[in-house]
Amino acid sequence: MEPSIRNNLATHQFETEVEGKTAYIQYKVKENVMTVLHTIVPKELEGRGLAAAMSTHVLQYLAEEGMQVVPLCPYMSAFLKKHPEYQHLIKN
Known part of the structure; x- marks a missing residue:
């Protein structure tokens, strides 16, 4: 079952319970x-x-919104290296 992930704008985080x-x-x-x-x-x-599910959700959100990502988080950085389909989202 896929987790339910929401963008909590008040706390600046995507979260799942x-x-x-x-x-x-x-x-x-x-x-x-x-x-x-x-x-x-x-x-x-x-x-x-x-x-992984949250990272995928965040990157799909960024793609839909036409945004870019700066992955300071080690997990997100490693995730992006393993998923070349999201490379175009990385801010240079």
């Missing part, structure tokens, strides 16, 4: 560029593919 715990990707946006700061998955939820 599973079993009462929240996994999230924290970001900031400036001039149509999203800087991804952190990807956080609670220890109890690790190994379920939540970080």
Whole structure:
């Protein structure tokens, strides 16, 4: 089952809740560029593919909105290296 992921504009994070715990990707946006700061998955939820699902969601959102990404987060940076279909979104 795909997790339900929402963009919480108030806290600047994409998040999903599973079993009462929240996994999230924290970001900031400036001039149509999203800087991804952190990807956080609670220890109890690790190994379920939540970080990958959230990363895919964020990158699809950016593509739809015509935005670019600066991946400061090590997880997002590694994810982008493994998924060349999103390379065009990286801000140079």
